[in-house]
Amino acid sequence: xxxxxxxxxxxxxxxxxxxxxxxxxxxxxxxxxxxxxxxxxxxxxxxxxxxxxxxxxxxxxxxxxxxxxxxxxxxxxxxxxxxxxxxxxxxxxxxxxxxxxxxxxxxxxxxxxxxxxxxxxxxxxxxxxxxxxxxxxxxxxxxxxxxxxxxxxxxxxxxxxxxxxxxxxxxxxxxxxxxxxxxxxxxxxxxxxxxxxxxxxxxxxxxxxxxxxxxxxxxxxxxxxxxxxxxxxxxxxxxxxxxxxxxxxxxxxxxxxxxxxxxxxxxxxxxxxxx
Amino acid sequence: xxxxxxxxxxxxxxxxxxxxxxxxxxxxxxxxxxxxxxxxxxxxxxxxxxxxxxxxxxxxxxxxxxxxxxxxxxxxxxxxxxxxxxxxxxxxxxxxxxxxxxxxxxxxxxxxxxxxxxxxxxxxxxxxxxxxxxxxxxxxxxxxxxxxxxxxxxxxxxxxxxxxxxxxxxxxxxxxxxxxxxxxxxxxxxxxxxxxxxxxxxxxxxxxxxxxxxxxxxxxxxxxxxxxxxxxxxxxxxxxxxxxxxxxxxxxxxxxxxxxxxxxxxxxxxxxxxx
Numbered sequence: 001x002x003x004x005x006x007x008x009x010x011x012x013x014x015x016x017x018x019x020x021x022x023x024x025x026x027x028x029x030x031x032x033x034x035x036x037x038x039x040x041x042x043x044x045x046x047x048x049x050x051x052x053x054x055x056x057x058x059x060x061x062x063x064x065x066x067x068x069x070x071x072x073x074x075x076x077x078x079x080x081x082x083x084x085x086x087x088x089x090x091x092x093x094x095x096x097x098x099x100x101x102x103x104x105x106x107x108x109x110x111x112x113x114x115x116x117x118x119x120x121x122x123x124x125x126x127x128x129x130x131x132x133x134x135x136x137x138x139x140x141x142x143x144x145x146x147x148x149x150x151x152x153x154x155x156x157x158x159x160x161x162x163x164x165x166x167x168x169x170x171x172x173x174x175x176x177x178x179x180x181x182x183x184x185x186x187x188x189x190x191x192x193x194x195x196x197x198x199x200x201x202x203x204x205x206x207x208x209x210x211x212x213x214x215x216x217x218x219x220x221x222x223x224x225x226x227x228x229x230x231x232x233x234x235x236x237x238x239x240x241x242x243x244x245x246x247x248x249x250x251x252x253x254x255x256x257x258x259x260x261x262x263x264x265x266x267x268x269x270x271x272x273x274x275x
Numbered sequence: 276x277x278x279x280x281x282x283x284x285x286x287x288x289x290x291x292x293x294x295x296x297x298x299x300x301x302x303x304x305x306x307x308x309x310x311x312x313x314x315x316x317x318x319x320x321x322x323x324x325x326x327x328x329x330x331x332x333x334x335x336x337x338x339x340x341x342x343x344x345x346x347x348x349x350x351x352x353x354x355x356x357x358x359x360x361x362x363x364x365x366x367x368x369x370x371x372x373x374x375x376x377x378x379x380x381x382x383x384x385x386x387x388x389x390x391x392x393x394x395x396x397x398x399x400x401x402x403x404x405x406x407x408x409x410x411x412x413x414x415x416x417x418x419x420x421x422x423x424x425x426x427x428x429x430x431x432x433x434x435x436x437x438x439x440x441x442x443x444x445x446x447x448x449x450x451x452x453x454x455x456x457x458x459x460x461x462x463x464x465x466x467x468x469x470x471x472x473x474x475x476x477x478x479x480x481x482x483x484x485x486x487x488x489x490x491x492x493x494x495x496x497x498x499x500x501x502x503x504x505x506x507x508x509x510x511x512x513x514x515x516x517x518x519x520x521x522x523x524x525x526x527x528x529x530x531x532x533x534x535x536x537x538x539x540x541x542x543x544x545x546x547x548x549x550x
Contacts, residue, residue: 004435101433112419112477113431141548144387156388158376160279160549202387270545273416274435 003043003105005098007272008034009083009265010090010136010143011166012243013211014218016191017131017178018148023122027148028131030191031157031198031207032090032243034140035164035265037082039091040275041098043106046076053079053095062092062130065123066099070109070116077102083263086171088245090133096120097134097272105274113138117272118150125149128178140271142207144198157202159267165253166263169224169246177220177244190217208251211240222246224259231255278318278380282373282547283309284358284540285365285411285418286441287518288486289493291466292406292453293423298397302423303406305466306432306473306482307365307518309415310439310540312357314366315550316373318381321351328354328370337367337405340398341374345391346382358538361446363520365408371395372409372547380549388413392547393425400424403453415546417482419473432477434542440528441538444499444521452495452519465493483526486515497521499534506530 015030049067051060060079067075077099083089097120104111111119117138124130135152136143142157178184194210212229215221221229225241228248232239237252248256256262290305324342326335335354342350352374358364372395379386386394392413399405410427411418417432453459469485487504490496496504500516503523507514512527523531531537 104433110476110478111433112474113416113433116433140545141388158379158386158388158391158549199387201385203385269548270415273544274433 001044001106003102004275005041005101005272006038006275007041007094007098007137008036008038008140008268008270009094010034010133011088011249012132013207013240014191014194014214015132015243016188016195017184020149023125024118025149026125026131027121027135029145029148029195030132031142031144031195032132032136033142033164034136034268035089036268037265038268039079039081039094039098041077041079041095041102043075043077043099043102045106046074049074051077054081060095062096062123062127063099065126066096066120067103069119069123070100070103071107073107075103075106084168084171086245087168087247088172088242089247090130090137092127092129093120093124093133094137094272096123097137101272101274114151117152121150137272140269141267142204144202157204157207159204161269162204162267164265164267165250165256166265167228167248167256167259167261168263169222172244172246183219187218187220190214205238208238208240212238215241220244228256228259231258276319276381278377279550280316280373280376280547281313281550282316282369282412283311283313283415283543283545284369285309285408286363286524287407288482288515289466289469289489290407290518291463291470292459295424298400299393300424301400301406302396302410304420304423304470305407306417306419306470307407307411308417308439309411309543310364311543312540313543314354314356314369314373316352316354316370316377318350318352318374318377320381321349324349326352329356335370337371337398337402338374340401341371341395342378344394344398345375345378345384348382350378350381352377359443359446361520362443362522363447363517364522365405365412367402367404368395368399368408369412369547371398372412376547376549389426392427396425412547415544416542417479419477432479432482434479436544437479437542439540439542440525440531441517441540442503442523442531442534442536443538444497447519447521458494462493462495465489480513483513483515487513490516495519503531503534506533
């Protein structure tokens with residue numbers, strides 16, 4: 001039996017982080033959006049446990065943790081990613097969540113959707129690869145994370161499908177950014193203010209504006225990313241930086257094109273699911 | 276400004292009901308699935324409040340309550356339904372939820388997705404047209420309702436898209452069934468047992484089996500519906516009755532075809548959203 005699952009990409013616009021010794025309680029609050037381009041994962045029983053990312057054998061620590069937490073035997077997992085790892089697209093969370101869903105199907109584990117998502121979340125925080133992406137992927141759309149950790153307490157900005165354009169300059173390690181206490185305090189202060197403001201006016205435009213503001217006040221935006229954001233704004237669009245990756249996401253392609261290859265995607269209204 | 280929204284159909288397989296004087300606390304637990312065919316709703320400011328269902332002026336009490344709860348001025352609402360009202364497809368809930376989403380967009384109400392869904396749920400229970408459909412529509416897929424009323428506490432059976440076939444014999448009034456205390460006690464007893472069993476084995480097949488069992492033990496299945504269910508089973512499929520409508524939903528078309536026009540749809544993985 002092969003299990004197959006899709007998990008959308010997830011870009012966080014702003015956030016604040018909570019530490020906890022219990023991996024189920026640790027996580028982040030904030031807001032992000034899911035994209036139609038994501039990760040497709042296949043899982044099946046095997047003689048030894050191996051994980052392949054885009055066809056290459058990989059250590060994939062977060063996915064490996066999901067396997068350790070769920071599987072009762074060795075498995076082979078194959079994930080195909082539409083977006084780069086470390087780009088702020090939540091690739092590790094999407095791979096982990098897709099693996100949980102696919103393993104449940106392949107091995108007949110009899111877990112519910114929530115249980116599988118909580119396992120993927122725990123694997124993310126245990127490996128310090130993400131704090132809120134899996135939560136966003138359980139809903140789809142523009143997802144507001146109201147409490148850190150599990151059970152997820154979420155809300156959404158009402159939305160339809162919208163084109164989103166991205167440009168990716170390179171990876172940022174979630175682990176390294178969140179390890180610096182000073183940096184973390186600045187992030188959390190800025191993130192809290194943004195969430196309060198968003199709840200009062202839960203619109204896509206306000207989310208984009210707050211994300212832009214957050215990337216600067218939390219001192220997370222790279223020079224290159226800020227140049228690209230300003231280029232979009234000069235053409236009448238809205239843009240910000242994906243948290244955490246050296247990636248700009250934008251409402252229009254104009255302006256981005258001068259900086260390299262533009263990836264076109266769309267807000268995904270569909271949560272992670274079996275395929 | 277015109278607001279436009281889509282809400283999927285929602286078929287409950289089994290449930291138990293909770294009464295409460297507070298409409299936000301009243302609702303049902305149970306499990307159901309959403310379908311790709313649903314309700315498309317447009318809303319706009321107007322001189323007088325009018326609601327049109329499939330082009331015909333309608334009283335649409337539940338949608339009217341949503342308008343009263345949300346709109347600060349007269350509005351025109353147009354809903355196009357892919358499925359019959361009273362057939363157990365959650366048409367009134369889909370119309371109400373779609374209206375809430377569309378009004379929020381048309382009038383710039385600045386509500387979150389949860390707030391809009393809770394308003395639609397309250398309107399449903401105030402009008403006794405449904406108890407759990409709106410909750411299911413906030414998720415998509417095969418949705419487990421763990422607590423009645425709001426905030427919705429939900430889980431899901433992990434699923435992909437699957438074809439679902441329906442045959443509709445006629446309406447059943449949710450209001451009349453749930454008004455009889457004896458009938459309600461039998462329903463609640465059967466529904467509780469089904470939910471306990473489903474949590475232990477959250478699979479599509481188990482959901483279908485439990486729903487079938489519920490329709491008989493809660494004494495809700497019509498003779499015609501039971502004939503159709505048995506005809507499907509004799510062809511190797513699984514079927515049950517939509518709660519509450521004289522409608523059979525099935526994993527295969529075979530068997531249903533002898534009873535009338537078969538409606539083909541698919542499990543919707545996408546919750547209600549703007550379009």
